[in-house]
Amino acid sequence: MRAGSLLIVATLGVAGAASAQTIAPEDIRLEVGSGANMSFLVIDWNNGAAVESVAYAYRYDGVRTGQDMLFDVLAADPTLSGIVQLFDFGLPAPSPAVLGFGLDVDGDGLPLADGTTFDPSGLLTVGLGESRSATTSLDADDNFIEDFSFPGFWGFFVADSDPFFPGAGWGFAPVGFDQRLLSDGSYDGYSFQATFDTVQPGLPPTGVFVPSPAVGAAFGVSGLLAARRRRD
Numbered sequence: 001m002r003a004g005s006l007l008i009v010a011t012l013g014v015a016g017a018a019s020a021q022t023i024a025p026e027d028i029r030l031e032v033g034s035g036a037n038m039s040f041l042v043i044d045w046n047n048g049a050a051v052e053s054v055a056y057a058y059r060y061d062g063v064r065t066g067q068d069m070l071f072d073v074l075a076a077d078p079t080l081s082g083i084v085q086l087f088d089f090g091l092p093a094p095s096p097a098v099l100g101f102g103l104d105v106d107g108d109g110l111p112l113a114d115g116t117t118f119d120p121s122g123l124l125t126v127g128l129g130e131s132r133s134a135t136t137s138l139d140a141d142d143n144f145i146e147d148f149s150f151p152g153f154w155g156f157f158v159a160d161s162d163p164f165f166p167g168a169g170w171g172f173a174p175v176g177f178d179q180r181l182l183s184d185g186s187y188d189g190y191s192f193q194a195t196f197d198t199v200q201p202g203l204p205p206t207g208v209f210v211p212s213p214a215v216g217a218a219f220g221v222s223g224l225l226a227a228r229r230r231r232d
Contacts, residue, residue: 022165027204029054032069032076035061037184041073043080043101044191044201049143051105053204054080058182066158066173066180066188067096075121079104083116083146085126094128095176098154098190100146102137111138151196157189163200170200 023040037060044053056077058069074082081102086094104110110118114135118124126132137144147153156177157163157170162185170189173180180188189201 022162023055023203027055028057029204030073030077031057031059032073033059035059037061037064037182039064039069039182039184039186039188041069042187042189042201042204043103044189044199045101045103045143045145046192046194046199046202047143047145049105051103051143051205053202054103055204060182064182065178066156066176066182067178069182069188070177071121071123074123077122079107079110081110081118081122081124083124083126085130085132085148086128088128096125096178097148098156098177099126099132099148100134100144101154101190101192102142102144102146104139104142106139106141108139110142110144112136112144113138145192147192151193153193155191155193155198157191157201159187159189161185161187163187163189164203 028040039058039060041056041058042053043055046052056069056073058064058073060068070082074080081104082098083100084096085099086096089095102110102112112135114133116124116135134146134148136146145154156173158173158180159168159170160183162168163170170187173188177188182188191199191201193199
């Protein structure tokens, strides 16, 4: 397991208040894993796309990190891809930071302008010191943003409980996603920051996805069915 991650706390300050809505079972795109505990992952491109934000439920037992959740979700959803790079931030080991996320909205692949491809788990890891220029998607129906130019980066947010509940909210992560320890009911969020004006992860489009029975039960809803997909 890799250690550490980039933090942007000092640059942006404290995250603002959340919306007056709360997450619902039908907001969950996919349930991943198994176990007694459930945490949530939200990814928001903040670009006005039809599917601008997605949310996942992550079930587990024992100790899990934000990196475990992120990588397991990437491996489970064949339409989601991620790019991370290892950096030397003066920590004992190289640290991964998110460079980009892509969502194959129409299910026909995620072609990128520079020919980038992803491993079978939907991940591209750029090595320490490797040079990489941000690319774009060739499919206008897909949602893809890669940037690490300041401004122009993926902010990492966390919450111990539903950040969309009235009066609640997100905070910038005090540790990197690989050192972030999950707890039952916790949330991790990635939100693209096009400027230095903080934008928190937002709710997915309501009613687009059908939750699994386990997700429904976690929200006090039963009898719901989900179409589970696997990466080819």
